[in-house]
Every structure is written in structure tokens, then in C-alpha cells.
Amino acid sequence: xxxxxxxxxxxxxxxxxxxxxxxxxxxxxxxxxxxxxxxxxxxxxxxxxxxxxxxxxxxxxxxxxxxxxxxxxxxxxxxxxxxxxxxxxxxxxxxxxxxxxxxxxxxxxxxxxxxxxxxxxxxxxxxxxxxxxxxxxxxxxxxxxxxxxxxxxxxxxxxxxxxxxxxxxxxxxxxxxxxxxxxxxxxxxxxxxxxxxxxxxxxx
Amino acid sequence: xxxxxxxxxxxxxxxxxxxxxxxxxxxxxxxxxxxxxxxxxxxxxxxxxxxxxxxxxxxxxxxxxxxxxxxxxxxxxxxxxxxxxxxxxxxxxxxxxxxxxxxxxxxxxxxxxxxxxxxxxxxxxxxxxxxxxxxxxxxxxxxxxxxxxxxxxxxxxxxxxxxxxxxxxxxxxxxxxxxxxxxxxxxxxxxxxxxxxxxxxxxxxxxxxxxxxxxxxxxxxxxxxxxxxxxxxxxxxxxxxxxxxxxxxxxxxxxxxxxxxxxxxxxxxxxxxxxxxxxxxxxxxxxxxxxxxxxxxxxxxxxxxxxxxxxxxxxxxxxxxxxxxxxxxxxxxxxxxxxxxxxxxxxxxxxxxxxxxxxxxxxxxxxxxxxxxxxxxxxxxxxxxxxxxxxxxxxxxxxxxxxxxxxxxxxxxxxxxxxxxxxxxxxxxxx
Numbered sequence: 001x002x003x004x005x006x007x008x009x010x011x012x013x014x015x016x017x018x019x020x021x022x023x024x025x026x027x028x029x030x031x032x033x034x035x036x037x038x039x040x041x042x043x044x045x046x047x048x049x050x051x052x053x054x055x056x057x058x059x060x061x062x063x064x065x066x067x068x069x070x071x072x073x074x075x076x077x078x079x080x081x082x083x084x085x086x087x088x089x090x091x092x093x094x095x096x097x098x099x100x101x102x103x104x105x106x107x108x109x110x111x112x113x114x115x116x117x118x119x120x121x122x123x124x125x126x127x128x129x130x131x132x133x134x135x136x137x138x139x140x141x142x143x144x145x146x147x148x149x150x151x152x153x154x155x156x157x158x159x160x161x162x163x164x165x166x167x168x169x170x171x172x173x174x175x176x177x178x179x180x181x182x183x184x185x186x187x188x189x190x191x192x193x194x195x196x197x198x199x200x201x202x203x204x
Numbered sequence: 205x206x207x208x209x210x211x212x213x214x215x216x217x218x219x220x221x222x223x224x225x226x227x228x229x230x231x232x233x234x235x236x237x238x239x240x241x242x243x244x245x246x247x248x249x250x251x252x253x254x255x256x257x258x259x260x261x262x263x264x265x266x267x268x269x270x271x272x273x274x275x276x277x278x279x280x281x282x283x284x285x286x287x288x289x290x291x292x293x294x295x296x297x298x299x300x301x302x303x304x305x306x307x308x309x310x311x312x313x314x315x316x317x318x319x320x321x322x323x324x325x326x327x328x329x330x331x332x333x334x335x336x337x338x339x340x341x342x343x344x345x346x347x348x349x350x351x352x353x354x355x356x357x358x359x360x361x362x363x364x365x366x367x368x369x370x371x372x373x374x375x376x377x378x379x380x381x382x383x384x385x386x387x388x389x390x391x392x393x394x395x396x397x398x399x400x401x402x403x404x405x406x407x408x409x410x411x412x413x414x415x416x417x418x419x420x421x422x423x424x425x426x427x428x429x430x431x432x433x434x435x436x437x438x439x440x441x442x443x444x445x446x447x448x449x450x451x452x453x454x455x456x457x458x459x460x461x462x463x464x465x466x467x468x469x470x471x472x473x474x475x476x477x478x479x480x481x482x483x484x485x486x487x488x489x490x491x492x493x494x495x496x497x498x499x500x501x502x503x504x505x506x507x508x509x510x511x512x513x514x515x516x517x518x519x520x521x522x523x524x525x526x527x528x529x530x531x532x533x534x535x536x537x538x539x540x541x542x543x544x545x546x547x548x549x550x551x552x553x554x555x556x557x558x559x560x561x562x563x564x565x566x567x568x569x570x571x572x573x574x575x576x577x578x579x580x581x582x583x584x585x586x587x588x589x590x591x592x593x594x595x596x597x598x599x600x601x602x603x604x605x606x607x608x609x610x611x612x613x614x615x616x617x618x619x620x621x622x623x624x625x626x627x628x629x630x631x632x633x634x635x
Contacts (some may be wrong), residue, residue, distance in 0.1 A: 018561075020568040027618045028573060048309070048617075078305040080244055083624070100621075102614050104570045137569040139614070181569065181607035183614045 003109070003165040005034045008042060011165075015104065023165065024104035024137075041114070041162040044099040047139060048156040049184040050079040050087055051096040065190035066197070072187055086153040089124070089146040096185035097142045100157060104137040105165075107172045112164045113140060119160070123148020126161045134172050141185040217275050221266060224282040228263045231289055232256060238300055244309040245316070247328040248299045251352050255292055258348050262288065295346065298354055302332035308363040310613045313620040314578040315371055318455060319353055321549030322375065323382045330354045331371065333362030339467070341374035353378045361467070365612035366585050368578065369456035369463040376448030385447060385541060386440070389534060393439040396530035397432055406526070413522045438527035441479040446489055446531060447538045453490045454542050457554040458501055459582040461490060462589075465507035476512035478524050483509040485528065493539055499556075554579030562615065563587050569607070571614035578619060585612045 003011065009031040014022025029042050056074035076096075081087045089095055105111055110133060115126035127143040142161060146152050154160075235256045243249045262285050269277035301307075312331055319327045334340070334356035342354035355374040361367050380386050400406050452460040468483070476482050481489070487504045494501045504511075515521045546553060554577050562572040562584035575581050585608060592604045 015570075016573050018564045018568065024568075024570040024573075026571045026573050026614065027621045079242065080305055080309045081242075082244055082309075100617075102571050102611075104568070138610070181610055183610045183617075 001167045002040050003167065005031075005037070005039050008040075008165060009035045011109075012042070020104075021106050021108070023106065023109065024102070026102045027100070029101065041164045043116075043159045043162050044101050044103075044113075044140070046142075046154060046156050046158050046160040047098040047100040047183070047185075048081050048083065049098055050081060051076045051185045051187070052079065053077075053094060063190070064196060064200075065192055067200075076187060078184070081156050083157050084155075086155050088151050088153050089144060090151045091123070091146050091149050094127075094143065094145045096187070097144055097154070097160070098139040098183065098185040099142065099160070100139075102137070102139050102183065103132070103163070105132060105134055107134045108168055110134050110166050110168060111136075112166070113142070114162050114164060116159060116161060122152060123150070124152055124154075132163070134168060138182045139184070141182075141188070217278060220282050221270050221278050224266055224278075224285050225263070227285055227289060228259050228266075231259055231292070234296065235259075238296060241300070241303050243303055244307070245312055245329075247330050247352065248302050250328065251299055251330060251349055252296070254348055255295070258288065258292070259285075291346075292348075295342070295349070295354070298332050298334070298342070298356060299330060301334065301356075301359070302330045304333060304362075306359065306362050307331065307333050308365060308613050308616075310617045310620070311365070311368055311371070313623065314616060315355075315368070315375070317623065318372070318551065318578070319375060319378070321551045322379050322451075322545055323353070325351055325382070327378070327382075328352045332356045333359040335359055337467075339367075339370045339374055341377045358467075363609065363613075365609055365616060366459070366582060366589060367463045367467065368582055368616075369452050369460040370467060372452035372455045372460065373448045373464075376451035377444065379451060379545065380444050380447055383541070383545065385538070386444065389443045389447075389538070390436070390440050392534050392537070393443055393527075393530045394436045396533045397435050397439060397526055400526055400529055401432060409522060413519045432526075435523050435526040435530070438478050438524060439530045442481045442485075442527055442531045443534055443538065445480055446486065446535060447542070449486050449490055450493060450535075450539055451542050451545075453493065454546050454553060455551060456579040457559075457583055458494075458499065459554070459579060459586050461487060461501055461507060462586045463582075465509065469508040470510045471512065472510070474513060475515055476524075478515070478520065478527070481528065481531065482512050484511070489535055493535075552577035552579070554583050559583040559587065566608065566611050567591075569611070571611045571618055573618070575615050575619040575622065578616065581612060581615045581619065 008023070011023040012025055012028065012031050015024035016022070016028055025042065025044075029044070031042070034042060053075055054077045058071060058074045061072055061075060062068055079087065087095070087097075103111075110131065112130045113126065113132060114130065115124070119126075123146050125145045125147050127145050132140065140161075140163075144154070144160075235252050239249060239252050262281060266278060266281045266285070269281060312329065315331060316329045319329045328351055330352060332354065336356065337358045337360075339355070339357050341356070342349075342352075346352070346354075353375065355371050357367065357371060401410060449460070449464075456463075464486075471483055480486075484504045487501075487507060487509070491501045491503065515524060545551070558576060558580035562575065562580055565572045566584055566588045572581060572584070588608055589605070592601055592608065595601075595604075
């Protein structure tokens with residue numbers, strides 16, 4: 001069940017009163033406007049830190065934990081773009097960014113990140129791992145790609161994506177998300193996958 | 205002089221000219237390549253521009269001297285160019301490091317606001333991370349960068365929000381010069397030193413320690429012997445440190461002593477440095493001022509400082525004691541000055557209510573929604589820091605500390621966000 005603007009506003013106000021059962025979004029978005037417009041989502045803004053990919057002497061990015069030795073930080077370069085300046089994303093390029101807002105989702109809810117259609121129509125796709133788990137706390141890392149044919153300027157502080165909240169059915173005791181409590185975008189840690197480990201073992 | 209010698213001399217002077225031109229070209233190229241970088245604030249770019257102008261000016265002067273065939277001037281300018289490059293290269297490195305992404309750029313806006321309020325003129329702050337463990341400042345004393353305040357924090361701690369009060373101390377050095385406090389304090393401590401020497405007990409001790417001087421000269425104020433000059437020099441340095449400590453306390457409150465302890469404790473149990481007040485004096489001075497405001501701060505022992513040893517030499521002990529006693533007589537005046545600066549600049553001072561409110565937010569894993577003051581954020585951070593240490597879940601400490609730092613820096617960014625929103629609202633109201 002998706003939360004309505006009214007319910008969302010109620011939960012965000014609750015979060016701003018330091019109630020850990022409420023939804024916290026810092027800095028607080030314009031929830032009055034969301035209520036007035038009857039939206040079912042909250043718009044989030046683009047933060048000032050970016051991570052771009054760069055060429056290095058590493059041959060590839062590994063996607064499975066524990067396979068081979070490589071340093072994925074060699075592929076990435078951090079950027080800080082002040083308010084008022086911009087980051088140009090060229091066609092076919094990809095950059096990690098984060099939301100300006102820090103979000104904390106109580107265990108009763110989950111959320112989905114969706115791009116803004118106005119940006120999508122211009123070629124910017126927010127290819128985020130769309131689900132945000134209950135208990136998440138931190139700035140969301142956004143995977144932004146320019147699938148258009150012309151370079152596009154991104155401005156820190158601009159509205160970049162929207163967040164739809166869903167109420168969970170059933171009770172969740174605790175949550176252990178691994179990418180939280182960060183203000184900067186990052187590649188994130190790969191999880192151990194015991195099933196994959198077994199599948200990958202070679203027969204003698 | 206033989207014709208051959210004259211020719212050789214002229215040739216070597218031309219070499220000097222060409223070497224200087226080449227050096228200017230190289231330093232300008234270096235500055236230009238640095239200007240290609242990304243700057244978190246325009247101040248760094250402007251500072252490079254100013255330094256560029258300095259070398260352009262040198263180039264014009266040396267070219268003019270060559271046109272006039274003024275060999276002496278060429279020599280003089282060439283030497284000046286060497287000295288200037290010597291002075292400027294470390295500054296270029298400093299500014300370059302201010303653009304490194306290891307820095308927490310979120311700190312810039314509130315620190316710039318603080319500098320705007322505390323300093324006269326239009327100060328431009330450059331916050332950098334240094335390959336030097338001791339935080340330091342180039343406080344508006346660089347002749348080519350007079351309006352700039354350059355503050356360096358240790359590279360390994362450049363992103364530690366909890367240590368931002370140390371930048372407050374360094375900013376204090378800029379205030380010390382910018383507000384003319386150095387000059388007035390020098391006069392006062394010199395007078396206090398002389399008064400101390402007039403006391404019978406001091407007089408007797410002085411005669412014993414420095415039999416080579418005639419103390420009557422000093423009493424009559426006819427001669428300022430080397431010994432008292434040394435005490436005055438130490439006293440001025442010590443007073444400056446105390447002033448900067450109190451300034452940082454005024455702006456950051458309790459967070460300053462915790463940051464101070466974090467970076468310096470336990471200190472070495474060796475002989476103390478004469479130009480600095482002892483840790484005990486520094487902490488107890490802040491404690492006394494805080495106490496007058498109803499704020500209770502930990503003492504040097506609670507802050508894990510070892511007791512410093514006095515100087516082994518009795519003469520040094522005497523000189524330093526006179527300096528310390530004279531400084532103790534100016535502390536009240538220094539604090540009054542800081543209160544004036546804070547009031548005039550409408551500088552936000554931290555308070556317990558706000559820090560407690562922020563702490564409640566940090567405890568549930570969110571940055572603060574409504575920060576008003578950098579000091580409140582940092583103080584709430586230090587309170588949670590000690591809660592984490594007391595939690596006895598040692599394996600979780602590094603992760604929780606990282607999370608705390610992220611929340612602090614995001615809260616500081618929210619402070620900037622709110623300032624920008626308020627500035628815009630105020631601008632709309634006035635227009």
C-alpha cells in the first residue's frame with residue numbers, strides 16, 4: 001500500500017519530532033506542497049558529492065565477494081560540486097550521486113526511488129537499486145546515467161528523484177541494511193553469497 | 205677592467221635576467237595548472253589569481269630594468285623573485301590541498317560565516333588539510349594575501365567534524381591580529397611584567413638568578429633588560445594562545461576542550477614549551493570562564509593530560525613564571541574583548557538545550573533537522589562520542605563513530621541549507 005501525501009506528511013512531521021517510528025527526512029522537504037498537490041511521493045534533491053568512473057590499471061570490476069583481488073576504488077573518482085555550480089554528465093556516461101536529504105525509514109515502511117519524468121525525457125535515468133529497505137538511514141546513492149545524445153548539466157540542490165513509501169504487511173523485528181549512514185555516494189560492499197559460493201565450486 | 209672580463213660580467217647578468225624570467229614562467233605555469241582544478245569555494249581560485257599578479261608584476265619590473273640596462277636593479281629583482289617563490293610555493297601547496305576531496309567541504313560555509321562575523325574587512329577563508337599534525341593558521345599576515353585566512357587541519361583528521369573547534373582556535377589567531385588585540389596586549393603584559401619585577405620578592409629572586417643585571421635599572425624603567433624582554437615575549441605568545449582558546453570556547457563551548465584533548469592528550473611529560481601556556485593553565489582558564497557562565501568542564505586530568513615538567517633551569521623557570529603571572533592579569537580583559545566581538549558580530553553561541561535536542565536526533569540515527577549553531581552540532585556530537593565509548597560494545601565503536609561523523613557533517617550541511625533559505629527570505633523581505 002502506497003502512502004498518500006497526507007499520511008506521508010503526518011509521518012514526516014512525526015519523524016521531525018524525533019520519534020523513531022516516524023519517517024525522518026533531513027533537511028525536511030516541502031511537505032505542505034506535497035499535501036496541497038495530493039502527491040503520493042516526496043521529491044528529493046541532488047547532493048553535492050559525486051563519484052565518477054575512471055580508467056585505471058585494474059582490468060575489471062568484480063561483482064562477487066571473495067573472488068580475486070582488486071581495488072575497485074581505483075575505478076572511482078570523488079567530486080564535490082558546490083551549490084550554484086554544476087556537474088556535466090556526457091552521453092553514455094554514468095555517475096554516482098547522493099540525495100541531499102538524509103532519510104531514515106522506520107521498520108513499518110519501505111520505499112522505492114523513481115526518477116523524475118522531466119529529467120527522464122531529457123535523457124537522465126536514475127538507475128538506482130530502487131528498493132529502500134525498512135530501517136535504512138542515510139543519504140540514498142543514485143546511479144545516474146545519461147542515455148540521451150547531448151551532455152546534460154546537473155545542479156546540486158535540484159530535484160532529482162522521488163520516493164514512494166509503502167507500508168509493510170507483517171511485523172519486522174529489525175533490519176540490517178549495509179549501505180546506510182553515509183552522506184556520500186559509494187560503490188558499497190558486496191555481500192557474501194553462500195549459495196553462489198557453493199555453485200561456483202569446481203568438481204575435482 | 206679587461207674587455208674580456210666586462211663581456212663575461214655582462215653575460216652573467218644577462219644569464220641572471222633570463223634565469224629569473226624562466227623562473228617566473230615556470231611559477232606562472234604552475235599556478236595556471238593549479239587553476240585548472242576544481243575549487244569548493246572561489247576563495248582558493250582568487251588567492252591563486254592574486255599570487256599570479258605578484259609574479260606578473262615582477263616580470264614587468266625586471267623587463268623594465270633590462271630595457272634600462274640597470275644591472276643593480278636586475279640583481280635586486282632577481283633576488284626578490286627567489287624570495288617570493290620561496291615564500292609562495294608552500295602557500296600554493298596549501299591552497300591545492302584545500303581542494304582535495306579528503307576535506308569535509310561542508311565545514312566551509314559555517315566557518316566562512318564565522319570569519320565574516322569575527323573579522324573586519326571581507327575575509328576569505330581557505331580551509332586545507334596539511335601534512336602536519338598540528339593545526340595552524342596563516343592569519344592575514346601574508347602580504348600578498350592580506351584578506352585571506354588560511355587554516356590547516358591535519359590531513360588524517362581533515363574530515364573529522366568533531367575537530368572543527370580547532371579551526372575556531374586557529375581563526376582566533378586571525379582575530380588576534382585583525383582586531384589589533386596583539387598590540388594592546390603587548391603593552392599591558394609588558395607593564396604587568398615590570399610591575400611584577402618591582403615586587404620585593406621577585407626583585408630578590410631576580411638578583412639571585414641574574415646577578416649580571418642591575419635590577420635598579422629596570423625599576424627605574426630606564427632599561428628593559430634582555431630578561432624581562434624574554435618574559436614579555438613569552439607572555440605575548442601565551443596570551444595569544446589563551447585568547448584563541450577562549451575564542452574557540454566562546455564559539456564552540458565544551459566541544460573545544462574535547463577536541464583539544466583528542467588532538468594533544470596525553471602530551472609529553474617532558475619539559476614544557478615556554479611560548480605556550482601549560483595544558484593545565486589553558487584548560488583551567490577555559491574552565492574558570494565557563495564556570496562563570498554556569499558551564500562545567502572537565503579538568504586536565506579528566507581530559508587525560510599528563511602533568512608537564514617545569515624547566516630544569518632555574519633562570520628559565522623564573523622567566524616563564526613572570527610571563528605566566530603577567531598573562532593571568534590580562535585574561536579578564538581578553539574575555540571581555542571576545543564577548544564584545546561575539547556581540548558585535550552576532551555570533552551564535554552554543555547552548556545546552558540545543559545540544560541536548562540534537563543529541564536525541566543523533567541517538568536515533570538522523571542528522572539534526574533544525575540546527576542554529578555549529579557549536580551545538582559539535583557539542584551534541586561529542587556527547588554521543590562519549591556515549592559510544594561508554595557503551596562497551598567495542599566491536600561496534602568504529603562503525604558507530606563513522607556514522608556519527610556522517611550525521612555531524614550532514615547536520616552542518618543542513619545549517620548551510622537553512623542559512624541559504626533564510627538569506628533568500630530576508631532578501632525578499634528587504635526588496
